[in-house]
Structures are given as C-alpha cells and as structure tokens.
Amino acid sequence: xxMLTQPHSVSESPGKTVTISCTRSSGSIASNYxxxxxxxxxxxxxxxxxxxxxxxxxxxxxxxxxxxxxSNSASLTISGLKTEDEADYYCxxxxxxxxxxxxxxxxxxx
Amino acid sequence: EVQLVESGGGLVxxxxxxxxxxxxxxxxxxxxxxxxxxxxxxxxxEWVANIKQDGSEKYYVDSxxxxxxxxxxxxxxxxxxxxxxxxxxxxxxxxxxxxxxxGYSSGYYYWGQGTxxxxxx
Numbered sequence: 001x002x003m004l005t006q007p008h009s010v011s012e013s014p015g016k017t018v019t020i021s022c023t024r025s026s027g028s029i030a031s032n033y034x035x036x037x038x039x040x041x042x043x044x045x046x047x048x049x050x051x052x053x054x055x056x057x058x059x060x061x062x063x064x065x066x067x068x069x070x071s072n073s074a075s076l077t078i079s080g081l082k083t084e085d086e087a088d089y090y091c092x093x094x095x096x097x098x099x100x101x102x103x104x105x106x107x108x109x110x
Numbered sequence: 111e112v113q114l115v116e117s118g119g120g121l122v123x124x125x126x127x128x129x130x131x132x133x134x135x136x137x138x139x140x141x142x143x144x145x146x147x148x149x150x151x152x153x154x155x156e157w158v159a160n161i162k163q164d165g166s167e168k169y170y171v172d173s174x175x176x177x178x179x180x181x182x183x184x185x186x187x188x189x190x191x192x193x194x195x196x197x198x199x200x201x202x203x204x205x206x207x208x209x210x211x212x213g214y215s216s217g218y219y220y221w222g223q224g225t226x227x228x229x230x231x
Contacts, residue, residue, distance in 0.1 A: 035210075035217035037155070044221045045147075045155065050210050056219060090155050092217050097169045099145065099157035099217075 002026045004091050004102035011108040016081050020105045022091030023073040032093045034074040036065055039104075040087045048089075049076060083109050112136035112220045114206045119225030126196050126229070132189040132206030132222060140164075140184040141212040146191045148202035149224075158204070159191065160215060173199075196229045203227075 003025040012018040022034065036049040047056050049065035052074065062082075067074045074093075078085055086109045091102040118130040130146070145160040159170045159180040168180050179192040189206055203226050207218040 033216045037218070037221075039155075044205060044223050045218075046221065047217075047219055050217055050219060088154075092155075094216055098171075099147075099160065099215075101147075101155045101157060104154040 001098055002093075002095065002100060004093060004100055006089075006091060006102040006105045008103070009106040009108065011110060012081055014081050014083060014109055017077060017079040018081060018107065020076045020078075020089055020091075020107070021073050022075070022102050023071065024093065027095070028069065029067050029072045029074055029093075030069050032095060034065065034067060035092045036063075036074075036076045037090045037092065038087045039090065045090065078107075081109050085109055112208070114208060114220055114222035116204065116206050116222045116225040119204065119227045121228045121230065122196055123231050124197060124229055127192070127194045128196065128227060130191040130193065130204055130206075130225060130227070134187045134189065134206075134208070137208070137220075138212070139182075139187040143209040143213075143215040144182060144189045145207045145209070145218065146180060146189075147205045147207050147218075147221075148200075148227075149205070150199070150202040153202075156202075160209075161189070162215070163213065193227070196227075198229050201227060201229045 005023045033051045037045040039045045053065040113135045115133045146158040177195045181190045203224040205224045206222040208220040210219045
C-alpha cells in the first residue's frame with residue numbers, strides 16, 4: 001500500500017491564492033486518479049475535484065487540481081480565497097484493492 | 111437529486127454488533143460501486159470497505175477484515191455494513207459514498223450525512 005502525505009495546516013488571507021500538496025509515497029501519482037474533498041466543521045465531506053482536475057457542477061472555478069509527476073504529487077489550488085473556504089481538505093487515490101486518503105489539511109483564511 | 115441517507119448508528123458495547131444501512135435515490139444504484147468511509151472523532155477520513163455494482167467484488171481495510179461485511183440490495187437501492195466484534199477504535203461517523211462514474215472504482219462524487227457509531231461500555 002502507498003500513503004498520501006499532506007501538510008497539516010495552511011493559512012492565507014482573503015483574496016489570495018493557496019496551494020495544498022499531496023505526495024504519494026510509492027507508485028506513480030499519475031497511475032491512478034486523485035480526488036479532493038472539502039469538509040467544513042460539523043458537516044459531511046463534499047467533492048471539489050475529481051479525476052485529478054475535474055470540478056463537479058456547482059464548484060466554483062476558483063478551485064483547480066493538478067498532478068506533477070516530477071514530485072509525485074497532486075495539488076489543490078484555491079484562488080480568490082473566501083472565508084467560506086476555511087475547512088479541512090483531503091486528497092484521495094486508490095490502487096487495485098484499496099482506497100487511500102491523505103491525512104487532511106486544515107485551511108485557515110484570515 | 112442524488113441522496114444517500116445512512117441509518118443504524120448508535121451506542122454499542124465492545125464485542126457487540128451493529129448493522130448500518132444507506133438508502134440511495136436519484137441515480138441508478140445498480141450501476142455504481144459503493145463505499146463506506148469513517149471518521150473517528152477529531153481524526154481524518156478512513157476508507158472502510160467498498161463493493162462492486164453486482165456485489166461480486168468486496169474490499170476491506172485491514173483493520174476490519176473478518177469483522178465487517180459490506181453488502182447491497184440493488185432491488186431496494188440500499189447499501190449495508192454489518193459490524194461484528196466491535197472495538198472502541200471503531201467509534202466514528204460512518205459515511206456512505208457513491209463512486210464517480212458507473213462501473214469504475216476511483217473516488218467519490220456523492221456523500222451521505224453520516225451516522226455515528228459509539229463503542230463503549
């Protein structure tokens with residue numbers, strides 16, 4: 001099994017841009033799609049990016065996803081930060097018989 | 111509108127059993143892989159188990175193998191998780207989640223609101 005490693009926390013000011021990384025420990029990041037989930041306090045997760053860089057309907061285009069094979073990592077970028085973006089963000093990928101989540105990143109917008 | 115509604119959570123003693131249900135609506139249930147994902151208090155998300163559209167393939171996280179059983183009833187648009195030999199470390203909110211595209215397991219597009227399972231004496 002592989003692991004996905006995320007920074008524990010990030011913070012940025014409203015209107016700025018923040019990027020959250022997700023590094024795969026073994027195997028290629030490009031071999032399996034990466035998803036990103038947002039979880040606000042007291043709420044269920046919601047999907048903000050699927051299949052590396054696709055946005056579900058209703059998710060603003062301020063949210064974007066990418067992968068970088070050179071660093072074996074995926075990234076979630078949120079531009080034009082709003083206070084409502086303050087939440088925990090989880091990356092997720094999979095292999096033939098397992099689903100793996102990153103440990104989560106707490107985004108503070110201050 | 112897609113809806114996933116979990117039920118069956120509650121307080122159970124260590125060693126006890128519980129059966130969770132997830133009622134699905136708003137999509138063709140029989141076309142999608144389905145999963146259970148849990149979140150212990152103050153912790154991150156942990157995949158528990160998933161099941162193929164027709165129930166022919168099932169996978170589990172190592173910590174629940176031999177204790178939990180995932181199943182589905184496509185006629186009732188329902189997903190289940192039978193949890194036996196429960197331990198304190200199984201205490202968590204359990205979410206039902208639907209995969210992204212029909213016939214392929216990769217990640218989740220829709221999530222339920224969750225049901226809380228507390229294992230304590």
